[in-house]
Structures are given as C-alpha cells and as structure tokens.
Amino acid sequence: GAVVSQHPSxxxxxxxxxxxIECRSLDFQATTMFWxxxxxxxxxxxxxxxxxxSKATYEQGVEKDKFLINHASLTLSTLTVTSAHxxxxxFYICSARxxxxxxxxxxxxxxxxxxxx
Amino acid sequence: xxxxxxxPSMDCAEGRAANLPCNHSTISGNEYVYWYRQIHSQGPQYIxxxxxxxxxxxxxxxxxxxDRKSSTLILPHATLRDTAVYYCIVRVAGGGADGxxxxxxxxxxxQP
Numbered sequence: 316g317a318v319v320s321q322h323p324s325x326x327x328x329x330x331x332x333x334x335x336i337e338c339r340s341l342d343f344q345a346t347t348m349f350w351x352x353x354x355x356x357x358x359x360x361x362x363x364x365x366x367x368x369s370k371a372t373y374e375q376g377v378e379k380d381k382f383l384i385n386h387a388s389l390t391l392s393t394l395t396v397t398s399a400h401x402x403x404x405x406f407y408i409c410s411a412r413x414x415x416x417x418x419x420x421x422x423x424x425x426x427x428x429x430x431x432x
Numbered sequence: 433x434x435x436x437x438x439x440p441s442m443d444c445a446e447g448r449a450a451n452l453p454c455n456h457s458t459i460s461g462n463e464y465v466y467w468y469r470q471i472h473s474q475g476p477q478y479i480x481x482x483x484x485x486x487x488x489x490x491x492x493x494x495x496x497x498x499d500r501k502s503s504t505l506i507l508p509h510a511t512l513r514d515t516a517v518y519y520c521i522v523r524v525a526g527g528g529a530d531g532x533x534x535x536x537x538x539x540x541x542x543q544p
Contacts, residue, residue: 321475349531358519359476361531408475410531420466421532423475 318342319411319413321424323423328399328431336394336427344389345411349421353406365392399431436520441450441539450507454520457501462524465496467505469540470501471518476519476534479505515542 318341328334338348346367351359363384364372371384381403383395392411396403408426413419437455444450456465457505466481480487480494482503487494493506519537524531 319475322485351531351534358536359470359534361533364531406473410475420468420478420481422478423468426473428473 317413318421319409319422319424320355321409321427323427324425326430328429329400330400330431333339333395333397334410334429336401336407336429338392338394338411338424340390340411340413340422343411343413345392345413347382348386348389348392348409348411350392350394351408351410353408353426359408396429399430403420404429404431435477435496436522436535437518438518438535438538440536441541443541443543444507444510445508446512446542446544450514450540451537452501452505452507452508452518452520452540453502454504454505456520459500459522462522463502464478465494465503465522466523467494468519468521468534469514469531469538470519471513471516496532502523510540512542512544514540516540 320339320341322337326334350362350366352362353359361374362377365384365386366388367386373379386392406426406428410423412419412421443476461505464481464483468478470476480492482494517537517539520533521532
C-alpha cells in the first residue's frame with residue numbers, strides 16, 4: 316500500500332515553455348502533498364506544501380509564480396514549471412502521507428527529471 | 433525538528449550486515465526517528481521508524497539507544513541493490529502538515 320505515482324518520469328522542454336508534473340496517491344487519500352527539488356549530488360530540498368482545496372505554502376526562496384501548484388483532489392497534485400529556463404533543470408519529487416496527525420511515514424514518487432534546453 | 437549527524441559514506445561487503453549510525457543528541461521526547469534511502473535517480477524509499485523501542489521489519493532493524501540520542505539502522509544481509517544514500521530524520525508525531533527535512537545522509541556502498 317501507500318503508493319505515490321509521478322508522471323512523467325523524464326521531460327525535456329525548450330527554454331520559455333511550461334511543463335506540468337503530476338503526483339497521484341494511488342491507494343490512499345492525501346490532504347497534504349509535498350514537492351521537493353534535487354540538484355545533482357545534493358540532498359532533497361523542500362519547495363512547497365500542497366494542500367487540497369487551498370493555496371500551496373512555499374518555502375523561502377521558491378517563486379510561487381514560477382512553480383504553480385494545484386491540489387485539485389485528495390489524490391492529485393500538480394506542479395507546473397512556468398517559463399522554464401536551463402537553471403530549472405533538476406529532479407523534482409513529490410511525496411504524500413495518509414494521515415496528518417499520526418506518525419505514518421511520507422511516501423515518495425519516483426521523481427521527474429526535467430531538462431530545459 | 434532535531435538535527436541529525438551521519439557519516440558521509442560507508443562500505444560494506446555483500447552478504448554482511450550493514451550498520452548505519454545516526455546521532456540525534458537534541459531529540460525531543462515526542463520526536464520519532466525515521467530512516468529513508470534513495471537509490472540513484474529514484475525517489476526516497478521509506479525503511480523504518482521508531483520512538484524508543486527497537487523496531488524490525490522485512491527491510492531492516494532499528495536500534496535506538498536508551499537515552500535516544502543515537503540510533504543504528506541495520507541491514508542484516510546487504511546486497512548490491514542496497515547501495516544507496518541513507519537518510520536519518522527525526523520529527524514530531526503529528527507533523528503531518530510539515531515536509532521532511534533531508535540532511536546529506538550516508539552513502540552506503542555494498543562491495544561484491
């Protein structure tokens with residue numbers, strides 16, 4: 316159980332275009348999902364917290380107008396990288412947990428490798 | 433969340449037990465110890481977590497010292513597929529609204 320699916324796994328786009336990444340919890344409902352970014356040989360950095368039915372909460376230094384997050388349902392959150400530039404090339408990973416108040420672990424998708432040319 | 437300290441890298445022979453240490457000397461009484469690993473180019477994978485008792489599941493064992501200031505993740509019979517970066521994270525229970533904070537972890541290399 317507790318599977319998080321992320322799509323696409325890889326995407327290449329041209330500079331100036333937008334890319335949408337989907338994150339789905341397949342067998343549980345997630346009121347909260349999290350988006351991370353990871354640069355080569357670095358650890359994961361939390362970008363934003365995605366709340367179902369409300370606006371996302373962004374970490375300091377993350378541009379909310381550039382990284383649009385929509386959490387339309389209890390099983391789907393999307394991250395749209397708008398007007399992508401080569402420096403946005405990175406590994407984007409989403410995660411979710413089945414409950415808010417317990418100690419159940421976060422489960423992660425397998426990531427999306429974005430390359431902006 | 434309390435800060436953790438892990439060695440940057442470790443080697444282990446295939447078939448032997450891999451023991452990964454983690455120091456969390458500032459851990460609070462309501463903070464759990466979680467272990468995740470990340471195999472190259474994949475998302476992190478949950479391994480195990482515990483509060484103060486030792487825990488075991490199909491993947492690993494978690495040994496937490498009595499004072500809770502450190503813990504050890506044990507992979508009993510390491511295989512080449514266990515080569516990954518292992519992250520030790522402490523966080524409060526009920527922190528469902530907060531994402532995990534990842535440190536640099538330990539790069540475990542299983543040698544054939």
